[in-house]
Amino acid sequence: KQLTHDVWEFIFATTSPNLLNFEPGQFININIPSEEKRIVRSYSISSSPIMKDRLELCIKLIDGPGSRYFDSLKAGDQITGNGPFGIFATKNEYAENMLFVATGTGVAPIKSMIEYLLERDFKGNMTIFFGLRREEDIFYDELFNNIASAHANVNYILTLSRPNDAWRGKKGRVTDLIFEKQ
Secondary structure, three states: OEOOOOEEEEEEEOOOHHHOOOOOOOEEEEEEOOOOOOEEEEEEEOOOOOOOOEEEEEEEOOOOHHHHHHHHOOOOOOOOEEEEEOOOOOOOOOOOOEEEEEEHHHHHHHHHHHHHHHHOOOOOOEEEEEEEOOHHHOOOHHHHHHHHHHOOOEEEEEEEOOOOOOOOOEEOOHHHHOOOOO
């Protein structure tokens, strides 16, 4: 699914649904076919681990072997890889307030964490700061707005660092907004 001019969401059905176990925030290594050498690229998982039948990856397609590979995929193609890996994850018993800060496709593990926490009826407050450059770079805005509308404990702030003059939303780098009173 194309989200912007260069960001895509890839959704893969798993061949063994009950064997796909990961913590929200983890990543997987994907094998990139190459006749010259072994190429592996790491991608954060953007889906919730509660969904055992599919795996979502949010990827910005740039000029590189991983991007060229994903750009060439067609519906029904199979990928191989291994994982999950990483310790950037939420814990099941965590009950404190949460602050999420992301820019670009770095939001992928954050999306996984947020969806997982809400599926588990997280009661603490969540604030999501999501930074992008321009209007044409906006993705997941509707998703996060819908989450914030449906959950009184979720506050979502989108900011653009290089908006056009007509932009009426938040402006500036996401890190600068963290210290503003919301």
